[in-house]
Amino acid sequence: AMFAGLVFTAMAMYWTLRYFGCRPLPAFAGGLVFGFGPMQIAHSHEEPIMTLLPALPLIFLLTYRLTCEQDRIVPRRDGLLAGTACAVQLYLNPEPLAEIVVVAATAVVVVTVCRARHSTCAKLLSTAAGLSWGAGCFILLALPFLYYFLAGPQHLRGPVADLQQLAVFHADLAGIVAPNKNMLIGPASIKSAASLYAEGILTESGVYLGIPLVLIAGALAWRERRCLLIQFSVVVFCTALVVSLGPVLWVNNHDTGVPLPDQVLTHLPLIQS
Secondary structure (H helix, E strand, O other): OHHHHHHHHHHHHHHHHHHOOOOHHHHHHHHHHHHOOHHHHHHOOOOHHHOOOOHHHHHHHHHHHHHHOOOOOOHHHHHHHHHHHHHHHHHHOHHHHHHHHHHHHHHHHHHHHHOHHHOOHHHHHHHHHHHHHHHHHHHHHHHHHHHHHHOOOOOOOOOOOOHHHHOOOOOOHHHHOOOOOOOOOOOHHHHHHHOOOHHHOHHHOOOOOOHHHHHHHHHHHHHOOOOHHHHHHHHHHHHHHHHHOOOEEEEOOEEEEEEOOHHHHOOOOOOOO
16 A cells, blocks of 8 residues: 555656656656655655545646636536545545645635736636536535544544644754655765654654755746746745744744744644644
């Protein structure tokens, strides 16, 4: 199950990148980075349900289509596909679904607002129709899960965990460029220090990208900044990164005291856990 989770997740990203026009070799590299990246490897030590994420690239793809490719979409079809992908992820593991919904919703709002002057009323209505079909499909498919989760035997009562306990699970900003013991290559002193991030829980230390990848991605994003796909992807990345940092910014295992948007999320039902 662990092996299949990594492989299927990588394959889903490969085909998503192929849809966006990537050639086979770059798409293969992108699939490896996503399916076998630091976050996946960190969770593969003991949490197979966190490594089986083939629905996430599809949710990203369909959300992008509904938001940015109104001329090419069929609102009912693409909406139903998006709702089905969300339902599949719900039954596999609801935690990544909650995270991707927050990130995708932010990207939809930001991109739609920024490009409102370039969009016609017909395009906005097409997006709204597609998202509505997706929401309806998801709710219908999720009803059995939601019943057992909210009203079934041994159903949830209050937060899954105390908020003080949940506060431990946050990324460290320095972890983006500081490899920990999950990484094969890296200076021993830095790996030892980075392994103490997130209270030393290595399964929760998966934010590493590395200086070369950060520089390459930043340079390419700037060069292609007028590309709508790049704009959408940058919003998704920045939102995901900020949310992953938790309610307060930590840098190199030091609490800076700087509040972050996740403080709001910790007060929302279900999302808080």
